Amino acid sequence: MKFYPIPDPRRSLVSRDMLADLRKTGIIPHNIGWFVNEQHWIEATGVGASVDGPAKFWRDNATIYNPKEHYSYLALDRNPDGSYKRVNLASQSPFDGFSDPSFNVLSVATANFYRTYAGHFPSIPRLVVRSMNRYDAGRLSFVPGPTEDYPLGFPLDDPTGPDNGKRWSFPSSMALRFHPQTGQPEAFYWEEYGRAFPIDWTPKLPPLPGTPGRLTDDELIGILGGILDSQMSLKDKAAAVRQLALR
Numbered sequence: 001m002k003f004y005p006i007p008d009p010r011r012s013l014v015s016r017d018m019l020a021d022l023r024k025t026g027i028i029p030h031n032i033g034w035f036v037n038e039q040h041w042i043e044a045t046g047v048g049a050s051v052d053g054p055a056k057f058w059r060d061n062a063t064i065y066n067p068k069e070h071y072s073y074l075a076l077d078r079n080p081d082g083s084y085k086r087v088n089l090a091s092q093s094p095f096d097g098f099s100d101p102s103f104n105v106l107s108v109a110t111a112n113f114y115r116t117y118a119g120h121f122p123s124i125p126r127l128v129v130r131s132m133n134r135y136d137a138g139r140l141s142f143v144p145g146p147t148e149d150y151p152l153g154f155p156l157d158d159p160t161g162p163d164n165g166k167r168w169s170f171p172s173s174m175a176l177r178f179h180p181q182t183g184q185p186e187a188f189y190w191e192e193y194g195r196a197f198p199i200d201w202t203p204k205l206p207p208l209p210g211t212p213g214r215l216t217d218d219e220l221i222g223i224l225g226g227i228l229d230s231q232m233s234l235k236d237k238a239a240a241v242r243q244l245a246l247r
Helices: 016-025 038-045 108-116 134-138 190-196 217-229 234-245
Strands: 032-034 058-060 070-076 086-088 123-125 127-133 174-178 185-189
Touching (some): 016 185, 058 134, 108 174, 217 234
Antiparallel strands (some): 086 123
């Protein structure tokens, strides 16, 4: 299966292939222009980009034709030191993390996946909603310095509406994780994860009442050899082997 790294423009962990992959998955909103650097922008448009304001390697093209006052986007939440915030799914009360606002965005099916595989995901990246005015949403800037994070989705309805804008463009078939070694946020299709790491749901019987616990491999083979070498009838041997299988 494939994991899709979420670019971190503050650490220059961005490539055109990463952006192309995320656009195919639907994580990059269709109305957002994402760019790796100024050269990427010039090659795409043939013109130079503005350097007005803080660094921001993306723009919302909807600002050209949709003259609303404010725009909202999903992004990965950060701590004051720039590290990514985490949603804890492995607390003593395992459902505490599922009350995080991130699960107003992630689908119910994605939440159920996390409940099933909670042992694989002690924490996941936290999503946050950020708003900006029309000018900031539509501008680009490749000046040096801390760069505005790329958006991961936009609202499909009014964030100020009666349901608080709980419908977002983030794909319902995808989940997020931190890479186990690098800690970089990644997206993936949770159905593919389930196929790659299937759970064996076959019922397992406990030890018979009044008997010791599970036998070691050596004990199991030794007892089996004793049954086969015994003077019991074939029927009794078969019954003994079946009984041994429960151990």
